Amino acid sequence: MTTDHRAEAEKHLANAARHNNEHPSDMRIAEVSAWIGTGYATLARDEEQATNRADMRDALTLLRRREAAMRDRVARHIANGLTSTNRDRWSAARSLAQDLDADGENDSKAAWAGSHLPDEPDPWAADPAVQKIQNFYRIASAHLAYMLLDPDDLGSKEWARRLTFALQNEGIDLTDAIRSRISDTTLGRNPSEPPF
Template sequence: MTTDPSSQLKAIRFAVARHIANGLVSSIHIRVKAARNLATEMDANGANVDALVEQQLIRDGYTAPEARTARSAESPDPWAPKPSITEYIPEPVRHVLADRLAHMLLGPAGGELQLQARELTFALKAEGFDLSEPIKQHITDSTLGHDPADVPF
């Protein structure tokens, strides 16, 4: 590691450019937005790293037009569905949430718990965390029991 300030600044710029490039091509919308915000903030403070970002994207296997598109792409279509984040949520958390929401939905018709469970389920789904199928499975298991055709192991 060098103590030369010029070398340190260069290393920091390369690290920031690498971070921005990785964020721009991410499938996670929040990460893309954070990368764009960081690039904008760098530009606003006179520390433009666009060329370094483009070099990093090309080094990662993107063509020059793809690199420019990734760097300059507008916000995603507001009507497009949000990308699924379900696979990023640990399985035990998904299982517990689906179980609790299923029990709340099976409560008295029109009850407060049922309303809250429905609102929470749809809010999570709108954010890309879809628990519909696991909830259906928990409701089926709770009302009909486990499917005898399912292998127990």
């Protein structure tokens, strides 16, 4: 059976106060109760501090694990960037490593001590499937825009409309891309917009 030290401390200190008020001539009982209550209060405080220390120890362990994981991820990205053939990515990885070195935060051995695994896919590489879909959208919207703008061939205009709406019904909405292409073709690019 566990003892609730806080409740015991409150009980004994209340008993000491009661004896002090009711029998001021007999201070021995009040004094003993006060000493017992103080002892239980000390035990209660020690239990709370032990619990707080355990919680703080667990939190510190968790933070150390997270820091180690984050350092490993940063080292892995720097290593992947430094081995990349993409010049911008290589340059960004180099400047990040230099900044970490300047701050004293870079563990220069971590990037090359097994963090870079060549069989891992490059997280910065363009997904070929996405690239093909984007190319399809760009080419299809350009051809459909030119077909809609053709003043001589009414059949191609109708065919372009039907194809656009059929694609839209299937979840492939090219209307904004076609509008943009028609606007660029008829009016030219907006000079206030960035070229990218």
